[in-house]
Structure formats: structure tokens, C-alpha cells
Amino acid sequence: MEYVETGKKRIRTAILLSIIPGLGQIYNKQLFKGIAFLIIFALFIIEMFNFGIGALNGLITLGSTPGADHSLFILIEGSLQLLILLLFILFYVINLNDARKVARLWAEGKKVNTSLKSVLLNMVDRGFPYLFTIPAYVAMLFAIVFPVLVTIFIAFTNYDFYHIPPAKLIDWVGFENFSNIFFLSSYRDTFFAVFGWTVIWTLAATTLQIVIGIFTAIVLNQKFIKFKRVFGIIFLLPWAVPAFITIMSFSNMFNDSIGAINTQVIPLIDALIPFVELQSLPWKTDPFFTKIAIILIQGWLGFPFIYVLVSGILQSIPEEQYEAARIDGAGVIQRFKHITMPAIFTIAAPIFITQYTGNFNNFSMIYLFNEGGPGSIGAGAGSTDILISWIYKLTTGTSPQYSIASAVTLFISLFVIMISLIVFKKTKAFEMED
Amino acid sequence: MANMLKSQKTSRIISKFFTYFYLILLAVIIIYPLLITASSAFKAGNVTAFNLNFDAEWTLANFSRLFTETLYGSWYMNTLIIALVTMVVQVTVITLAGYTYSRYRFVGRKKSLMFFLIIQMVPTTAALTAFYVMALLLGALDQSWFLMFLYIGGGIPMNTWLMKGYFDTIPYDLDESAKLDGAGHFRIFAQIVLPLVKPMIAVQSLWAFMTPFGEYMLAKFLLRTPENYTVAIGLQTFINNPQNQKVALFAAGAILIAIPITILFFMLQKHFVAGLTSGGTKG
Numbered sequence: 274m275e276y277v278e279t280g281k282k283r284i285r286t287a288i289l290l291s292i293i294p295g296l297g298q299i300y301n302k303q304l305f306k307g308i309a310f311l312i313i314f315a316l317f318i319i320e321m322f323n324f325g326i327g328a329l330n331g332l333i334t335l336g337s338t339p340g341a342d343h344s345l346f347i348l349i350e351g352s353l354q355l356l357i358l359l360l361f362i363l364f365y366v367i368n369l370n371d372a373r374k375v376a377r378l379w380a381e382g383k384k385v386n387t388s389l390k391s392v393l394l395n396m397v398d399r400g401f402p403y404l405f406t407i408p409a410y411v412a413m414l415f416a417i418v419f420p421v422l423v424t425i426f427i428a429f430t431n432y433d434f435y436h437i438p439p440a441k442l443i444d445w446v447g448f449e450n451f452s453n454i455f456f457l458s459s460y461r462d463t464f465f466a467v468f469g470w471t472v473i474w475t476l477a478a479t480t481l482q483i484v485i486g487i488f489t490a491i492v493l494n495q496k497f498i499k500f501k502r503v504f505g506i507i508f509l510l511p512w513a514v515p516a517f518i519t520i521m522s523f524s525n526m527f528n529d530s531i532g533a534i535n536t537q538v539i540p541l542i543d544a545l546i547p548f549v550e551l552q553s554l555p556w557k558t559d560p561f562f563t564k565i566a567i568i569l570i571q572g573w574l575g576f577p578f579i580y581v582l583v584s585g586i587l588q589s590i591p592e593e594q595y596e597a598a599r600i601d602g603a604g605v606i607q608r609f610k611h612i613t614m615p616a617i618f619t620i621a622a623p624i625f626i627t628q629y630t631g632n633f634n635n636f637s638m639i640y641l642f643n644e645g646g647p648g649s650i651g652a653g654a655g656s657t658d659i660l661i662s663w664i665y666k667l668t669t670g671t672s673p674q675y676s677i678a679s680a681v682t683l684f685i686s687l688f689v690i691m692i693s694l695i696v697f698k699k700t701k702a703f704e705m706e707d
Numbered sequence: 708m709a710n711m712l713k714s715q716k717t718s719r720i721i722s723k724f725f726t727y728f729y730l731i732l733l734a735v736i737i738i739y740p741l742l743i744t745a746s747s748a749f750k751a752g753n754v755t756a757f758n759l760n761f762d763a764e765w766t767l768a769n770f771s772r773l774f775t776e777t778l779y780g781s782w783y784m785n786t787l788i789i790a791l792v793t794m795v796v797q798v799t800v801i802t803l804a805g806y807t808y809s810r811y812r813f814v815g816r817k818k819s820l821m822f823f824l825i826i827q828m829v830p831t832t833a834a835l836t837a838f839y840v841m842a843l844l845l846g847a848l849d850q851s852w853f854l855m856f857l858y859i860g861g862g863i864p865m866n867t868w869l870m871k872g873y874f875d876t877i878p879y880d881l882d883e884s885a886k887l888d889g890a891g892h893f894r895i896f897a898q899i900v901l902p903l904v905k906p907m908i909a910v911q912s913l914w915a916f917m918t919p920f921g922e923y924m925l926a927k928f929l930l931r932t933p934e935n936y937t938v939a940i941g942l943q944t945f946i947n948n949p950q951n952q953k954v955a956l957f958a959a960g961a962i963l964i965a966i967p968i969t970i971l972f973f974m975l976q977k978h979f980v981a982g983l984t985s986g987g988t989k990g
Contacts, residue, residue: 349844401892402811406819409804409863416860417826420837427836489733492726506973507734510741513972515921517939518961521946522744522757525954531756533743573736581979634830636924641943661833665924668835675836682833693828 280380287376288369297372301379305392310368317361328354335430336442344443345432352422356414421686428679434672450680460677463652463663471659474564475633478571483625485572486579487617491609493580494587505584512577520641523570527556527642558647560656567642567657571632579628582621590616626696630689634661660685748958755954769959777953778933779960782941786919789851789937793858794915798908801863805870806896810882820871827864831857832924842929849931857925858918866911873907874900906978913975920964938964 291297295311298304332351336342378385386392431446453460493504511519526533535553543551556562590612598608618625632638639645639662645655653670654663660681667678743757751764773779807813808820838857839848847853877900885899919926919937927940942960945953 345840402807402813405803405807408800412860417831420834423837424834513969514965533758679836686829690828
């Protein structure tokens with residue numbers, strides 16, 4: 274009984290002392306670790322007083338004197354400080370946990386590493402996984418997490434071409450950008466038009482490439498086919514050649530007056546197929562035909578990936594399954610429905626989803642083919658712009674709307690994450706081993 | 708009976724006919740645009756549009772014009788440097804991380820794996836304004852190192868996930884027996900497991916290498932002076948206006964990019980499926 278009491282007391286003391294990181298560790302007789310924790314704590318305090326408090330305060334005000342205070346840099350410094358603060362909180366929690374754990378080891382009379390050598394050895398051994406993952410985390414922190422944080426902040430400011438620091442200050446405006454997008458008629462109409470087309474484009478183009486991909490894989494998987502390798506190589510070409518090259522080539526081919534489609538392909542179709550009389554089509558000047566063209570081109574560009582994936586899956590389906598089904602009297606369609614399709618979808622469904630989210634943000638296809646045009650539908654967007662290319666135009670145009678662009682970026686991110694989460698949950702990608 | 712056999716035979720012939728018809732049609736649709744683009748590179752005179760026309764006068768002059776009259780040489784070098792750095796750094800980072808997530812059970816593993824899975828859904832390229840502001844602060848506008856950094860960081864979550872999936876397919880017994888023989892962390896990683904994931908490393912290297920060659924938006928957004936362009940934005944200046952007489956140069960420049968990349972692609976192609984399915988489907 275007494276043992277339990279002193280044990281509990283020990284743990285409580287260690288945790289209480291660890292309110293100043295390091296002291297709990299020293300109390301646990303881990304001198305080296307304690308000093309290391311104390312140093313980290315001291316560095317953080319010094320950093321806070323010299324830079325941190327000012328930076329966090331700046332994040333609230335975003336500067337007060339136009340010309341002298343550069344609101345953007347104040348915003349960035351504040352965000353950076355917020356990140357440092359979060360990392361420190363993480364460290365603090367680890368510190369408390371460590372003090373409690375080691376104190377419990379003492380209380381239970383288990384062996385505790387106290388000498389410098391054994392602590393270091395233990396750190397190398399147990400720290401190995403952290404050592405190996407730190408580079409990935411540092412890169413993601415600065416290339417993804419930090420930009421996302423800055424985007425979130427800017428979406429709540431009035432950063433646009435009227436407010437370019439350092440001449441002007443930037444201010445917090447709350448949800449104004451979001452309410453503009455959803456309620457102010459000039460932005461609202463554009464936003465819903467662009468969003469609607471983005472969804473249609475994503476569904477049509479991706480489904481097309483998946484259908485062609487699966488169909489081609491199944492056709493080419495038949496046993497009797499000669500020159501299988503030749504066809505296989507040809508069908509991979511659209512994936513192998515960098516997409517920007519082919520999109521630019523197609524952009525030239527679909528030129529209304531001189532492009533190969535109007536001058537060669539359509540006359541050829543007219544000549545080959547009786548009773549068909551196609552005219553030259555306004556591919557680049559009529560939004561409807563531009564939309565048709567980019568969906569078809571994306572089918573051309575995207576099907577090889579699906580075809581390769583599905584071919585691999587088809588070859589892994591055991592022949593006996595089909596034999597057994599045939600003996601049971603299943604027809605071609607039934608075999609396809611009950612053996613082939615399930616096999617494809619259980620393996621490839623998550624990858625199909627990445628194809629949909631990829632096309633949702635397929636900037637190159639939209640922008641390189643016709644720069645989002647033809648024409649304009651207001652607020653800087655062209656008639657075939659999708660959300661990502663609209664963001665690009667809002668950011669790079671002659672009168673940039675950075676804050677609106679950031680708000681749309683947030684919308685895209687949330688939308689894509691939500692869809693992916695729903696589907697990943699359904700396809701059980703979240704269920705992990707162990 | 709004979710009738711039935713006969714009808715079966717005809718239906719088989721019909722199905723064969725449609726199979727080959729489809730395959731050949733698809734092959735033509737794929738080859739046609741590539742062929743007319745490639746052939747334009749060798750045409751003399753002013754080419755304004757790609758088409759199937761073999762009466763032209765053939766020449767190699769477009770290739771020499773590319774290097775003497777335009778900045779194509781510097782664009783190619785810029786892209787090559789960005790691509791190599793991106794490839795080496797990214798593949799190193801994701802190999803280390805993928806190995807760790809596959810082989811070690813440590814505090815925070817599950818949570819951070821979840822973090823990887825969610826963060827790879829964030830369409831980072833959309834954060835243009837944030838990149839712009841960061842570049843302003845760092846003086847990194849028009850600098851290729853910032854672009855490399857974004858390429859490296861942006862690809863990490865998804866590729867670490869795929870890498871981990873591939874490491875998972877290597878049997879654990881191997882490391883267990885090496886551990887019994889007294890091999891340390893580094894020995895097991897470098898000498899036992901690493902050689903077995905070479906195919907996946909090759910595939911990931913190719914993808915990381917190809918990104919800077921194909922990526923347009925970030926490069927166009929961040930690189931401002933023509934000398935610093937990558938090939939994608941450089942070549943676009945040749946073709947966005949057919950009147951400026953550089954369409955044939957575009958074709959020539961495109962060939963010099965497409966051929967090496969396509970060759971690399973076909974060399975590694977047999978590893979693609981394993982790489983894709985092993986990581987994409989399970990945790």
C-alpha cells in the first residue's frame with residue numbers, strides 16, 4: 274500500500290516539476306536528458322521575447338503605418354511564429370509524457386537509463402524511425418503546411434491590387450471574401466458557372482479515360498491477338514510523351530482556320546464515310562466545341578495509365594475462375610460483370626479516385642489548349658476555365674485578387690479532401706495493418 | 708449441329724474483325740498527332756500548322772536554329788538541373804520515410820500515416836498566392852531553387868505512401884534474420900532491404916524526374932525572365948501564336964524532350980503496375 278502511495282507521489286512530483294521542461298527529467302535522475310530539455314525550453318523563451326511576441330502581435334494588427342510596415346511580411350512572420358509555437362506545444366506534451374513514463378518505471382522498480390552513454394544509445398536506437406522521417410516532415414512543413422496556413426490567413430484579408438504592401442496596409446476582413454463569392458452577384462455568377470463546368474469536366478473527362486482504358490485493356494487481353502507488344506507500346510505513347518507537348522500540339526491542330534482537324538481529319542471523315550457531311554467546326558471560338566475538344570483530348574491523354582493498370586489486374590485473375598463460371602453456364606456478359614469488374618474495382622478504385630481529383634485540378638489541359646477561353650464570363654474567368662485556372666488568372670492578371678483567389682483555393686481544398694475522405698472510407702484505404 | 712458450329716465460327720470472325728478494327732483505329736488516333744508534330748520538325752520553310760503532308764522540303768535546320776537563335780539550350784539545362792535535383796532529393800527522402808513506416812512501430816506512427824494520407828489530398832499547387840508571398844519574402848521569385856523545393860515537397864506525401872506500400876511487400880523475415888546475425892539499423896536498410904526495392908526506386912525516380920519537364924503552372928508563375936524558363940514554358944512561347952514563325956522550332960524542341968523521356972519510360976514500364984497497386988490499395 275505504502276509502495277503504491279510513494280509511487281503515485283513520485284509520478285505526480287515528476288509531472289509537476291516538468292511544468293518547466295527538464296526538471297522532471299532531472300528528478301528522474303536523467304541528468305543529460307533534463308539539461309537538453311532545459312536548453313530547448315530556454316531557447317524557446319529567449320526566442321519568444323526577442324521575436325515571437327512581436328510576431329504574434331503583428332499577426333493580430335498586420336501593421337499600423339503604411340509605407341513603414343509591410344503587412345505581408347508581418348503576416349508571414351506571424352504564421353511562422355505560430356508554427357514554432359505549435360511545435361513547442363508538441364515538445365511540451367512529449368516532455369510531460371516522458372516525465373510521467375520514466376517516473377512510473379522508477380515507481381515500479383524497473384530499470385531506467387541514467388548514464389549519458391545508455392541514454393544516448395537508447396536515443397539512437399529508438400530515435401531511428403524519427404531520424405529517417407524528419408526530412409520528409411521538414412519538406413512538407415515548408416512546402417505544404419506553411420503555404421496552406423498562409424492561404425487560410427490571406428483568405429480572411431483584403432489583399433488585392435488596391436492593397437499592395439508596403440505602400441498600403443492589409444487588414445483582416447473576416448468572412449467578406451467568402452460572402453462575396455457566394456452572394457455578390459459579379460463573383461457569385463462566375464463562381465457557380467466555373468464550379469459547375471469544373472464538375473462536369475471532371476466527371477466527363479475522367480470517366481471517358483477510365484472507360485477507354487478498361488475497354489482497351491480487355492480487348493487487348495484476348496488470346497488470339499497478334500502483335501500484342503506493338504499495340505501495347507503504341508497505346509503507352511500518350512502517357513510517355515510529356516503532356517504539355519501533346520496539349521500544345523493539339524492546340525495547334527484544333528486551330529479553326531489552319532489546324533489539321535479542320536483541314537485534314539474532317540475532310541477525310543467526309544470522304545470515307547458515306548452520307549456524313551461534316552463542316553469545319555469552331556473548336557477554338559465556340560465554348561461548346563472547346564469543351565468537347567478538351568474532354569476528348571483528356572481521354573486520349575489519360576487512358577494509357579488506366580489501360581496499364583487494368584491490364585496488370587486482368588493478368589492476375591486466375592483462368593480457372595472463368596473456366597468454372599463457363600461450366601456453370603455464365604455468358605460473356607455475366608462473367609464480365611461478376612468476375613472481371615469486381616477484380617478491377619477492388620484494386621483500382623482508390624487510383625480511379627486520384628484520377629478524378631487530378632482532373633479537378635488539371636490546369637495544363639485547360640490553360641494550354643485555349644487559355645480557358647474563348648471569351649470571358651466575368652470576374653476574370655474564361656468560358657472553359659475550371660477553378661484552378663481561374664485562381665491562376667485571379668493571381669496573375671493585371672488587377673490581381675489575391676484574397677479572393679485564396680478563398681477559392683480553400684474551397685477547392687476542402688471540396689477535394691471531403692470527396693477523397695468519403696471515397697477512401699468506402700474503399701477501406703484507411704484500414705491499416707497490425 | 709453443323710449449322711450451330713458455322714454460326715459460332717462466323718460470330719468469332721466478326722468479333723475478331725471488330726477487335727482488330729478497334730485496335731488499329733485507336734493506334735491511328737494515337738500516332739496521327741504525334742507523327743504530324745514530329746514530322747514538322749524536319750520541314751523547311753514557314754510551318755504554321757502541323758499536318759500530314761510529305762511533299763515538304765526536308766531539313767535539319769530547325770534543330771540548329773533552336774540552339775543558335777533561341778534560348779532553348781538554357782531552358783533545357785535549367786530543366787535538367789531542376790529535374791535531377793528534384794529526383795535525387797525527393798527519392799532519398801521518400802525512401803527513408805517509406806522504409807521507416809513499413810518497418811518500425813513507433814509512437815505517433817499511425818497518426819502521422821493518417822497525416823500523410825490527408826495531406827496528399829491537398830491540391831498544393833492551388834496555393835499560388837501563398838507561394839508568391841513566400842517567394843517575395845525570400846527573394847525567391849524567378850529562382851529555380853524555390854521551384855525545386857516546391858516540386859520536392861509537394862510530391863512527398865503521395866510518394867511516401869506508395870513507397871511504404873512497396874516496402875510492405877518485402878518479407879519481414881529477411882530483416883529479422885539479419886537482426887539475429889547482429890546487423891544494425893543501417894546495415895539492414897542499406898544492404899538487405901534497399902536492393903529489393905530497386906524497381907520501385909527506379910519508377911519513383913522517373914516520375915520525380917518527369918515532373919519538372921511537364922509541370923507548367925508553378926514554373927510559369929514563379930519564373931519571370933526568359934533565361935530562367937524551363938522547357939515547358941519556353942516552348943509555349945513558340946506555339947501560342949502560329950504567326951510568329953516558330954511552330955517548326957516547337958516541334959524540334961519537343962522531339963528532343965520527348966525521345967529521351969519516352970525511352971526512359973519504356974525501360975521502366977514493366978515495374979509501373981506493381982508500384983501503383985502495392986501502395987494504392989492497402990495501408
